[in-house]
Amino acid sequence: MKKDNRQKGFILLCILPTLIIFSIFIVYPVTQVFFKSLFSSSGFGSGDEYVGFANFIELFKDDVFLKSLKNTGFLMLVVPVITLLLSLIFASMLSFGELKEKHLYRTIFFFPSILSFVVIGILWAFIYHPNMGIVNEIMTAIGLDQFALTWLGNKNTVLWAIALVMVWQAVGYYMVMYLAGMDSIPKELYEAASIDGATGFQQFIKITIPMLWEIIRITIIFSINGVLNISFVLVTVMTSGGPNNSSQVALTYMYQQAFVNANFGYAMAIAVVVFVIAIILAFISNKLTEQETE
Amino acid sequence: MKSFVSKMTLLLAVLTLVLAGCGGDKKSDGEAKDKGDSKLEGELELAVFEGGYGGKYWEQLAEKFEAEYPDTEISITSNPDIGELIRPEIIAGNPPDLVYLNQTDPSGVTQGLIKEHGLTDLSDVFEGDALDDDKPLKDKVLPGVLDSVYMSPYDDGKVYLAPYNYNVMGLWYNKTLFDEKDIETPETWDDFFALNDTAKDNDRALFTYQGTDPGYLEEILIPAVYSLGGEEALDQMLNYDPEFWKSDIAIEALDIFEKIASADNGLMNGTVGLDHMQSQTSFVKGDAMFIPNGSWFEGEMEGAPMEDGFEFGFLGIPNFDGEDQQLALNSIEQMYIPAEADNPELAKEFLRFMYTEDSIKLNGEITKAPMAIDGASDLVEESLSESSYNVFNAVESDMYSISGNFAPVPKGVNVEPRDTLFDQAASVMNKEMTTEQWADKMYDVYKQVQEKME
Structure with missing residues (x-):
């Protein structure tokens, strides 16, 4: 009995540092977010006024916020699907294809992942430049003048333009994760399948994907969360949310409200909504993919 | 079961201690006040x-x-x-x-x-x-x-x-171009729009602005409102009186932007998608005839590629009837x-x-x-x-x-009227919004601000 207690004490001692750090840097700020969202506050400490759920009520009447939520949703839907699909295709091409330049492609595809997001944003702002950007130069050169659009200045194209950058940035990263997974799939499975007459596509669907499923599950959650973070940087650098909030995402709007307009409480209400949505999404995607493994 | 409960209690106790520690920091600030x-x-x-x-x-x-x-x-x-x-x-x-x-x-x-x-x-x-x-x-x-x-x-x-x-802020032009080609600088907004053909002959658009930072347009809007309605109208706009947006003055002032948008060759291609450095660079390279900016312009563009012989010329802001002085915002x-x-x-x-x-x-x-x-x-x-x-x-x-500067919004107002005002410019420039819709939108926003002002 005494020994048991001592052991418990030791365990407690071991987890104490982590627990303290976790509490200070995660639990405390998060509870503060929930708490502050109930106040009308400028974020400077004094003069906070308790307003209950008024911030939330106003939030759902705020058309800029609703637009930003819609845009975030669009990116969270479109970007992970395209990114993961492309990563899978590229990974299997590199893993099973008979390409001589395999290693070169591997490096090139991974390259965007080591660039900072700010650099990527500036780079693409110039690629999309309406008058001297490479996209429009090519369009004009091949005679598609009418498609040389102001990609970042048009409400119909701006989100797709940003989504493309996010896909470009992330494909290489997930591809490398899938490549590592594919290398660990036993070759015998493929040999047996091809003896039975399975085509390459059938092998991909019936062997590669099921064997990779655990990795795919993780990458789905990574990629949805990544969208939240990366979209903030790219939108800030490339469009500042413009034109007329057409590319505003939830986090850029939150930042603007908290630190530019000094509506700190209101911004925390946005943070709470984003937090809840992120948790729900992670939960849903986890549940959905879990069922398919059984 | 009992050990689980005691573990959780312990955990909670530790957590509380930590949280209390964090809260404690804040209270000590009273001491800093001894002036x-x-x-x-x-x-x-x-x-x-x-x-x-x-x-x-x-x-x-x-x-x-x-x-x-x-x-x-x-x-x-x-x-x-x-x-x-x-x-x-x-x-x-x-x-x-x-x-x-x-x-x-x-x-x-x-x-x-x-x-x-x-x-x-x-x-x-x-x-x-x-x-x-x-x-x-x-x-x-x-x-x-x-x-x-x-x-x-x-x-x-x-x-x-x-x-x-x-x-001091207002419109800028290339002085060399105007001197060499004997172009008269515009005094009124009519003169301004009449220069569109000259701009076209010189292979440039009439106007560009800092697309993704549309706040620069206040350098045009505030003097324009002053020119039309004097101090009184300006006060209405800057102090969030919703009725201002129902007035002819508001419509006429906002109309400047719709006119630029609808004129052929009026707005430089792609302006809406450019940030302030990109659009200003296009301007000094000779892609547009006018751009709004402040007295820091020359210093800001130091080292940027410019068209041959470019020289910064300051126009201020045109007026409406030709009798008033030229205006500028400071x-x-x-x-x-x-x-x-x-x-x-x-x-x-x-x-x-x-x-x-x-x-x-x-x-x-x-x-x-x-x-x-x-x-x-x-x-x-x-x-x-x-x-x-x-x-x-x-x-x-x-x-x-x-x-002219927009008054601080009262506490509890979560819209920033100035941002909303100039954000709409992109929609107007893309011809997705008319002047009247713009004014109506601003009326609603000002109404919200006014409700909290009492």
């Missing part, structure tokens, strides 16, 4: 925004101040992101004694302090005599500046922010003493010191800009770049420069 004696000694913490004017002026000024007041010591923090640096200090109740940071800074610190009424009243500094002159300091400041919403944000006759450099860099500063008396003395003739000259030499002091642009003439000297000179002779 220093009002004698002119001690340490002055100066926090300055390091932007286009750099940080050198403050170092030299501090040296001179210390030489004059031997018992003092000045520590300077100068940084482009000074707002982010001082925010935690302000929240912890230990702010710097004197801050130079504009309300429009993206950190929102100054904006927040104004909203929060967190500034020291500076009226006595300006009511009192200047250090090197026998007249009150307020008589040395450019007329109208101290009463403007920049310096007296609450409309109660008290000055809370001190003016530093001033900027803005003033802001300094202030946070309410909880340790040494406000010393900070005030430093401000007085800053407004002496020697300091103004020193500032001109280093920052190449005049302070908002009467006659400052002549005092520092040799130090200014040619284009900015011309700007200040024009404003002091034949142009009328307006101080």
